[in-house]
Amino acid sequence: MSFIGSLDQGTSSTRFIVFDEAGKIVGQHQLEHSQILPQAGWVEHDAAEIWKRTQDVITGALKAARITGSDLAAIGITNQRETTVIWDKTTGAPLSNAIVWQDTRTADFLNALSPEVQRTITHKTGLAIAPYFAGSKIRWLIKNVPAVSQAIADGRALVGTIDSWLLWNLSGGVRGGVHFTDVTNASRTLLMNLETLDWDDELLGYFDVPRSILPTIKSSSEIYAHTDPAGPLGTAIPISGIVGDQQAAMVGQACFDRGESKTTYGTGNFALLNTGTEIVRSKNGLLTTVCFKFGNEPARYALEGSVAVTGSAIQWLRDQLQIISSAPDIEGLASSVTDNGGVYFVPAFSGLFAPYWRSDARGVVVGLTRAATKAHLARAALEAICFQTRDVLDAMSADSGVKLPEMRVDGGITANALCMQMQADIMGVDVVRPQIIETTALGAAYAAGLAVGFFKDIEELRKKWQEGRRWKADQSSLLATDGYMQWKKAIERTLNWLD
Numbered sequence: 447m448s449f450i451g452s453l454d455q456g457t458s459s460t461r462f463i464v465f466d467e468a469g470k471i472v473g474q475h476q477l478e479h480s481q482i483l484p485q486a487g488w489v490e491h492d493a494a495e496i497w498k499r500t501q502d503v504i505t506g507a508l509k510a511a512r513i514t515g516s517d518l519a520a521i522g523i524t525n526q527r528e529t530t531v532i533w534d535k536t537t538g539a540p541l542s543n544a545i546v547w548q549d550t551r552t553a554d555f556l557n558a559l560s561p562e563v564q565r566t567i568t569h570k571t572g573l574a575i576a577p578y579f580a581g582s583k584i585r586w587l588i589k590n591v592p593a594v595s596q597a598i599a600d601g602r603a604l605v606g607t608i609d610s611w612l613l614w615n616l617s618g619g620v621r622g623g624v625h626f627t628d629v630t631n632a633s634r635t636l637l638m639n640l641e642t643l644d645w646d647d648e649l650l651g652y653f654d655v656p657r658s659i660l661p662t663i664k665s666s667s668e669i670y671a672h673t674d675p676a677g678p679l680g681t682a683i684p685i686s687g688i689v690g691d692q693q694a695a696m697v698g699q700a701c702f703d704r705g706e707s708k709t710t711y712g713t714g715n716f717a718l719l720n721t722g723t724e725i726v727r728s729k730n731g732l733l734t735t736v737c738f739k740f741g742n743e744p745a746r747y748a749l750e751g752s753v754a755v756t757g758s759a760i761q762w763l764r765d766q767l768q769i770i771s772s773a774p775d776i777e778g779l780a781s782s783v784t785d786n787g788g789v790y791f792v793p794a795f796s797g798l799f800a801p802y803w804r805s806d807a808r809g810v811v812v813g814l815t816r817a818a819t820k821a822h823l824a825r826a827a828l829e830a831i832c833f834q835t836r837d838v839l840d841a842m843s844a845d846s847g848v849k850l851p852e853m854r855v856d857g858g859i860t861a862n863a864l865c866m867q868m869q870a871d872i873m874g875v876d877v878v879r880p881q882i883i884e885t886t887a888l889g890a891a892y893a894a895g896l897a898v899g900f901f902k903d904i905e906e907l908r909k910k911w912q913e914g915r916r917w918k919a920d921q922s923s924l925l926a927t928d929g930y931m932q933w934k935k936a937i938e939r940t941l942n943w944l945d
């Protein structure tokens with residue numbers, strides 16, 4: 447019983463990681479699943495395929511770690527948030543494909559809600575009115591899939607985000623699986639009231655969702671159920687942690703206290719700031735969400751800001767412009783010049799998100815002279831990742847009154863040392879990356895381990911956080927001052943592009 451298992455169900459793949467007490471990885475296995483794109487703007491997953499992959503990665507990771515299920519003290523689940531599954535509890539089969547967070551099919555319904563209803567929803571949930579969240583996806587399934595409405599009428603339908611689907615299956619499915627979710631996932635549905643931490647009847651009414659098909663909302667760290675011995679673990683062990691992926695990274699980064707934050711650099715960037723037990727409502731276009739709730743302790747809240755285009759801008763340079771052949775190549779190219787040569791790149795490919803929220807904006811490259819080269823553009827792309835991140839973090843500071851002492855970072859782009867140094871210089875604070883960079887999976891392992899006494903308390907977890915690498919801010923860098931001013935001018939140039 448000296449290990450914790452973490453199931454990390456992401457948008458493109460599913461992983462199971464076995465951690466030891468020190469937080470070290472002793473075995474893992476990862477498998478991709480299909481992206482189903484039936485028409486423009488629609489993105490679906492086959493939840494049965496995800497459950498199949500889940501069983502396979504659990505088996506594979508146990509084998510890689512040379513242990514069996516009974517060597518695990520508990521398992522935790524972290525998941526792509528907002529993706530919605532509806533299934534038949536008598537057969538265990540999904541009633542439709544899962545609708546993925548990226549799917550925009552419900553935009554028209556949401557836009558047609560009256561401003562007053564929109565304000566109520568935003569106030570009660572802390573979220574924006576967007577198809578991203580689960581509520582309008584559930585409504586769409588009920589209104590458009592006859593098998594779903596029939597199953598609801600028969601009392602056979604269960605709905606949930608991916609965590610609920612996997613928990614139900616792991617705990618026995620048709621043989622008595624439990625139907626729960628945790629507060630962090632529930633806070634992404636537009637159906638949960640941030641203050642009561644329960645489904646809200648007024649919100650359920652706006653989306654026509656019957657309470658009876660929804661999971662019970664639990665904390666992020668408690669024993670929800672035991673695994674079905676007939677399942678992939680082969681034995682009954684506690685399932686005792688559920689945390690949505692970005693919140694799990696907060697836990698894995700040990701951001702337990704008010705004022706602590708992390709930024710994850712991937713395809714897009716996600717910054718979260720712990721606001722403690724206080725619900726801080728953003729005046730700058732950020733989301734308010736539950737950060738975590740451990741057992742009977744009060745919930746901790748967070749402000750969340752996302753930048754849509756960061757790693758994907760690097761992919762654009764690779765795939766569309768073909769000025770690099772792989773993402774890591776950008777570091778060498780950008781390092782071949784000492785500055786951006788006056789070139790600024792705003793990758794507003796689908797408008798500007800937080801804190802600007804301008805759908806009329808489109809991307810620009812400005813400041814071109816005869817001397818500009820692809821190296822300057824590469825440098826401008828890395829700077830754009832950092833300037834956009836500063837925009838969001840400045841908005842967070844404005845909303846919360848908290849000035850960041852330093853930045854904790856994780857994710858694929860943190861492999862790029864030049865980009866991390868730019869970030870430190872542009873923010874004017876040190877950027878630090880932990881030794882264990884699998885923070886999302888680690889966060890779910892922490893939540894699960896706390897509930898069963900594998901980890902004593904958050905003080906113990908805090909001590910496990912070890913600095914891996916630090917990029918010290920150069921306080922004399924012009925990037926933070928002149929560079930950021932130029933960036934703001936470049937932002938101006940993107941606006942009013944679409945009529």
Ligand code: ADP
Pocket residue numbers: 711712713714756757758760761773774775776777857858859861862
């Ligand atoms: P996700 O979880 O969103 O799939 P990852 O954390 O795996 O993202 O990061 C992948 C992204 O990071 C890709 O968009 C890729 O272009 C970018 N990336 C990976 N390595 C580097 C690097 N060395 N420099 C810059 N960008 C990188």
